[in-house]
């Protein structure tokens with residue numbers, strides 16, 4: 165395990181969100197928050213996260229040998245468990261408090277983290293809803309998506325269907341070509357506005373609700389789109405019976421298989437504030 169943690173500055177001082185930011189999130193189900201990490205902080209944390217993602221990445225196939233989901237990104241999960249420096253980033257109060265303020269709650273729990281690195285030439289991320297995968301009894305969940313380098317639309321910018329979170333899980337389909345096509349029709353039929361930033365700087369982040377419909381174009385640049393994500397759940401949420409096999413898998417993987425109906429409070433799901 166990496167033991168360099170003492171050299172990294174903690175990210176525990178808080179930022180105050182404007183009422184407009186909180187309002188935008190509650191209306192649209194997503195919002196961009198700029199400058200969460202300073203340049204110096206990104207310079208310190210980027211090598212830590214990229215190093216851990218490289219070390220623990222198990223995807224060795226060539227892009228052309230993978231399916232649509234496999235082409236979309238390298239996905240390396242719960243790095244906080246294997247790297248003490250990444251843990252300091254994932255457990256940071258600064259990002260956790262933003263998530264809590266957007267959800268309007270006192271405290272949040274960690275669901276899991278994941279590095280999502282879209283390789284140069286990597287394919288699009290199909291339309292989907294994150295919470296389709298989660299056996300959780302609240303809609304008050306949020307994913308933070310933070311680029312570790314400056315990115316623009318050509319590198320696979322996260323893209324949202326605004327106001328699309330109200331109807332819970334819309335389809336019984338995991339992220340795939342099928343979800344892309346079904347959600348594409350649905351988003352058009354409902355007339356949701358499509359929203360994506362033109363550029364994001366390293367250390368900016370978007371936050372989206374668990375049921376907000378979102379996708380991302382492919383990475384047409386020659387650089388890896390390095391993104392780190394953290395999923396937060398409002399404290400007090402409970403585990404629900406599975407609606408699909410993915411939820412069964414998540415129950416064991418991220419909630420330590422605690423009995424259905426119980427509070428989400430396992431060792432993998434600490435309170436962060």
Ligand SMILES: O=C(O)CCC(=O)C(=O)O
Nearest residue numbers: 280289294307309380393
């Ligand atoms: O990074 C991407 O391309 C997709 C990310 C995503 O779907 C998420 O973080 O919920």
